[in-house]
Amino acid sequence: MADISMDNDAKNQQFDEDVEKIVELLDEKSYFKARDAILKYNAVDISEILEEVLEELGVEKTIIIFRMLPKDVSVEVFSHLPSDDQVAIVHGITDREITYIIDELDFDDKIDVLEELPANIVDKILESTPKEERKLINTFLNYPDTCAGSLMTPDYISLQETMTVAEALAHIKSEGMDSETVYTCYVKRGGRKLEGIVSLRSLVIADDDTKICDLMNTDYVYVNVYDDQEEVAESFKKYGFLAIPVVDNEHRLVGIITVDDILPVIEEEASEDMERMAGVIDDSDTEYLDQGVFRHVGNRLPWLIFMNISAMITGAILVRFEAVLAQVIVLVSYLPLLMSTGGNSGSQASTLIIRGMATDEIDLKDVLKVTWKEFRVSIILGVSLSLINMAKVLIIDRESMAIALTVAISMVIIVIFAKLLGSLLPMAAKKLGIDPALMANPMISSLTDMFSTVVYMLIAAMFLGIAL
Numbered sequence: 001m002a003d004i005s006m007d008n009d010a011k012n013q014q015f016d017e018d019v020e021k022i023v024e025l026l027d028e029k030s031y032f033k034a035r036d037a038i039l040k041y042n043a044v045d046i047s048e049i050l051e052e053v054l055e056e057l058g059v060e061k062t063i064i065i066f067r068m069l070p071k072d073v074s075v076e077v078f079s080h081l082p083s084d085d086q087v088a089i090v091h092g093i094t095d096r097e098i099t100y101i102i103d104e105l106d107f108d109d110k111i112d113v114l115e116e117l118p119a120n121i122v123d124k125i126l127e128s129t130p131k132e133e134r135k136l137i138n139t140f141l142n143y144p145d146t147c148a149g150s151l152m153t154p155d156y157i158s159l160q161e162t163m164t165v166a167e168a169l170a171h172i173k174s175e176g177m178d179s180e181t182v183y184t185c186y187v188k189r190g191g192r193k194l195e196g197i198v199s200l201r202s203l204v205i206a207d208d209d210t211k212i213c214d215l216m217n218t219d220y221v222y223v224n225v226y227d228d229q230e231e232v233a234e235s236f237k238k239y240g241f242l243a244i245p246v247v248d249n250e251h252r253l254v255g256i257i258t259v260d261d262i263l264p265v266i267e268e269e270a271s272e273d274m275e276r277m278a279g280v281i282d283d284s285d286t287e288y289l290d291q292g293v294f295r296h297v298g299n300r301l302p303w304l305i306f307m308n309i310s311a312m313i314t315g316a317i318l319v320r321f322e323a324v325l326a327q328v329i330v331l332v333s334y335l336p337l338l339m340s341t342g343g344n345s346g347s348q349a350s351t352l353i354i355r356g357m358a359t360d361e362i363d364l365k366d367v368l369k370v371t372w373k374e375f376r377v378s379i380i381l382g383v384s385l386s387l388i389n390m391a392k393v394l395i396i397d398r399e400s401m402a403i404a405l406t407v408a409i410s411m412v413i414i415v416i417f418a419k420l421l422g423s424l425l426p427m428a429a430k431k432l433g434i435d436p437a438l439m440a441n442p443m444i445s446s447l448t449d450m451f452s453t454v455v456y457m458l459i460a461a462m463f464l465g466i467a468l
Contacts, residue, residue: 047080063092075104083116108153149225152246152255157185166208187216192252310446321457342418342448349422374423382415410456
């Protein structure tokens with residue numbers, strides 16, 4: 001494993017060095033040398049190189065080298081570029097070049113590109129598109145951005161249930177090059193209604209005269225064209241498929257979604273959850289460096305205001321217990337310890353529960369099981385931490401037994417509360433239709449801070465005999 005990691009590091013370093021060299025060659029107008037250096041790489045790597053060229057040298061140099069690529073390579077490279085870079089290139093090339101690229105793209109990539117292009121350019125492209133394909137493109141463009149229809153492709157292998165295996169294999173050979181995948185074929189009866197699926201493996205090992213209806217699997221997973229992208233992503237994660245069929249309300253097959261099309265959605269959802277768990281509200285697809293300062297401020301300010309208000313409330317609670325703190329000032333030094341322990345305990349629980357719900361390990365009906373388990377965990381953790389801190393207060397800090405018990409008992413209660421809060425809040429959010437990630441670090445930390453302060457002061461007043 002170490003050798004593989006070293007090899008990958010060396011390859012990455014070499015790639016970075018080559019990119020720098022290519023940028024230098026283009027800056028020096030050595031275009032043919034730059035093209036030859038670029039063509040040593042595959043389309044995905046070339047798209048990364050062009051991104052760097054665009055950032056370093058601007059769109060003009062990027063278009064020059066893009067035009068110098070072989071046509072088949074340029075089309076594939078274009079499909080891997082970010083949408084902003086695609087638009088930049090489109091604005092710098094001719095209508096004829098645009099039409100050629102769009103015509104050569106896979107259908108799902110074509111739809112993705114057309115969704116990002118200005119309306120006047122899309123109209124020009126559609127004018128030169130055959131009527132049937134234009135109708136299909138318009139249908140796909142009209143699907144909402146967040147539904148399964150916007151992800152699917154109509155390029156799949158379709159078989160009739162009356163076919164024999166020999167006929168099916170011949171059909172796959174004739175249509176396979178234009179299909180997104182040949183590993184799974186979709187069986188229809190008469191019209192477009194989906195009846196079942198059959199794998200290429202089943203076809204290859206079956207007798208030539210076997211009927212498709214005898215091989216197909218009628219117990220298959222599918223999604224509706226208007227299903228949310230998150231639901232589609234969950235189906236891919238749950239079943240591990242390479243492709244999933246998409247049907248309309250009449251169960252007619254309208255397309256398939258392949259794993260390479262759902263991966264960006266999974267990455268986007270994961271990033272969104274991480275941002276929300278960190279208290280950042282960002283519903284845009286714009287990358288970090290492309291967002292303006294005020295956009296970043298707007299994304300972060302709401303949660304910071306919420307936490308600021310909660311801190312004010314915590315401060316007001318401390319003022320309410322000023323008599324306790326005034327008589328035993330050492331209590332103040334242990335308050336940050338209790339508050340941070342509570343916040344960390346709650347965040348641990350919420351992270352595990354949110355992940356469990358995301359991977360379908362935990363469901364809402366498991367609320368009692370989750371509560372009981374987290375309660376037992378919190379007692380063990382709380383007692384363990386309280387014993388450690390009690391020993392520190394007595395031995396290292398040389399404080400009284402009353403203060404040590406105050407800290408220790410507060411620690412147990414706070415950890416129990418934080419663990420239960422961290423596990424139940426995300427489940428409550430899901431029940432209410434709210435994203436569970438919103439109930440993570442910022443809210444849990446704020447609530448546990450307030451609870452920790454109240455509990456600590458009340459226990460201190462009780463053990464130290466201070467009147468409130």
